[in-house]
Amino acid sequence: xxxxxxxxxxxxxxxxxxxxxxxxxxxxxxxxxxxxxxxxxxxxxxxxxxxxxxxxxxxxxxxxxxxxxxxxxxxxxxxxxxxxxxxxxxxxxxxxxxxxxxxxxxxxxxxxxxxxxxxxxxxxxxxxxxxxxxxxxxxxxxxxxxxxxxxxxxxxxxxxxxxxxxxxxxxxxxxxxxxxxxxxxxxxxxxxxxxxxxxxxxxxxxxxxxxxxxxxxxxxxxxxxxxxxxxxxxxxxxxxxxxxxxxxxxxxxxxxxxxxxxxxxxxxxxxxxxxxxxxxxxxxxxxxxxxxxxxxxxxxxxxxxxxxxxxxxxxxxxxxxxxxxxxxxxxxxxxxxxxxxxxxxxxxxxxxxxxxxxxxxxxxxxxxxxxxxxxxxxxxxxxxxxxxxxxxxxxxxxxxxxxxxxxxxxxxxxxxxxxxxxxxxxxxxxxxxxxxxxxxxxxxxxxx
Numbered sequence: 001x002x003x004x005x006x007x008x009x010x011x012x013x014x015x016x017x018x019x020x021x022x023x024x025x026x027x028x029x030x031x032x033x034x035x036x037x038x039x040x041x042x043x044x045x046x047x048x049x050x051x052x053x054x055x056x057x058x059x060x061x062x063x064x065x066x067x068x069x070x071x072x073x074x075x076x077x078x079x080x081x082x083x084x085x086x087x088x089x090x091x092x093x094x095x096x097x098x099x100x101x102x103x104x105x106x107x108x109x110x111x112x113x114x115x116x117x118x119x120x121x122x123x124x125x126x127x128x129x130x131x132x133x134x135x136x137x138x139x140x141x142x143x144x145x146x147x148x149x150x151x152x153x154x155x156x157x158x159x160x161x162x163x164x165x166x167x168x169x170x171x172x173x174x175x176x177x178x179x180x181x182x183x184x185x186x187x188x189x190x191x192x193x194x195x196x197x198x199x200x201x202x203x204x205x206x207x208x209x210x211x212x213x214x215x216x217x218x219x220x221x222x223x224x225x226x227x228x229x230x231x232x233x234x235x236x237x238x239x240x241x242x243x244x245x246x247x248x249x250x251x252x253x254x255x256x257x258x259x260x261x262x263x264x265x266x267x268x269x270x271x272x273x274x275x276x277x278x279x280x281x282x283x284x285x286x287x288x289x290x291x292x293x294x295x296x297x298x299x300x301x302x303x304x305x306x307x308x309x310x311x312x313x314x315x316x317x318x319x320x321x322x323x324x325x326x327x328x329x330x331x332x333x334x335x336x337x338x339x340x341x342x343x344x345x346x347x348x349x350x351x352x353x354x355x356x357x358x359x360x361x362x363x364x365x366x367x368x369x370x371x372x373x374x375x376x377x378x379x380x381x382x383x384x385x386x387x388x389x390x391x392x393x394x395x396x397x398x399x400x401x402x403x404x405x406x407x408x409x410x411x412x413x414x415x416x417x418x419x420x421x422x423x424x425x426x427x428x429x430x431x432x433x434x435x436x437x438x439x440x441x442x443x444x445x446x447x448x
Contacts, residue, residue: 028043028058030054043058080114083111092238094152094238100147102151118176120153122154123149168183177415192307192344196343201314208313215308218234231244272306274298275288319338376434379437384426384430
């Protein structure tokens with residue numbers, strides 16, 4: 001394993017934003033903090049009683065300081081998102097930190113610590129989660145630490161199923177919502193590659209480009225007049241490899257770009273492949289490595305990215321493509337996606353929903369069945385696909401397009417991880433449809 005240099009930790013470069021430091025303004029106290037993974041600005045009066053917001057005296061006499069604090073809230077949220085993404089991308093590098101540096105640069109940092117203390121780590125191979133001021137093993141005992149011991153992010157690859165389940169339960173008992181999927185992280189192998197790309201996928205080019213950049217991939221959208229699409233690539237210097245996701249055009253892409261004047265709206269994907277890092281950019285003069293020869297951690301993380309691209313930027317999970325797009329040419333592809341077999345990502349969501357459903361007030365009306373969450377309403381019975389979130393309605397499995405309200409406060413206790421936008425959508429749809437006689441939205445009622 002390689003050891004992260006101090007500059008890679010970014011602890012000294014990430015400001016603390018005055019988190020946890022009380023500031024007196026106009027007889028009241030303001031304090032920046034982080035709650036449920038988001039920045040908050042709290043106020044207390046002279047007796048310590050919490051206030052709903054900044055009092056009039058602060059708004060009148062300290063407008064500049066108030067603006068600075070509100071700006072800090074936005075900056076903290078942006079920094080948290082960026083740093084969570086940076087940590088999430090570290091897995092393929094197998095990097096480690098000396099414990100003293102990890103503690104000083106991550107765990108004890110006022111902002112980065114709110115991420116690090118919600119993750120699982122290994123110290124010289126011994127796994128631990130943060131509790132009672134330090135890293136604790138599954139049995140509650142302190143993990144042996146020391147200044148020079150090597151700390152690394154825990155990954156489920158190669159772990160026994162019993163250990164993975166135990167850590168998920170440990171996090172749940174401690175009320176931890178992880179900043180990204182770690183204990184619930186999907187593991188992919190060569191068979192998943194064949195299944196994920198058994199047929200080419202159709203993606204929206206510009207959302208894909210933005211998502212690829214956020215995941216550490218390089219991709220430049222095809223511009224008008226160019227004959228070929230650039231491939232999406234991710235360099236893996238630790239392994240001397242480069243991952244490529246070949247991009248191609250789709251039938252009729254030139255006549256469906258009204259919302260993307262910078263280039264075609266749609267692109268198609270080919271199989272993910274791995275090449276030597278110094279192979280030509282196009283990859284045409286180098287044979288890709290057999291997937292069995294790719295390090296399992298690298299293969300798993302790259303395929304996980306590809307699955308994410310298809311799920312988030314593909315038209316298959318977009319209900320507005322139910323008609324198949326122009327001339328209906330993508331109708332068959334869309335239908336194969338919205339109710340198809342679950343990917344590893346969706347399988348993880350299925351496990352989470354299975355654990356969350358018993359906590360819901362509508363638990364008696366819900367059951368996880370195969371790749372669907374079945375919800376019994378009074379008008380119909382509904383099946384919500386755990387991959388796409390699409391809804392099929394009895395008696396003849398008609399598709400039901402429904403946009404649910406937020407699920408805020410609907411699930412007792414925290415969700416296990418952040419960053420899965422489909423999970424709250426599925427739960428919100430279940431909560432709405434279980435009480436379908438109470439729905440008043442005329443558009444939804446007309447579809448029922």
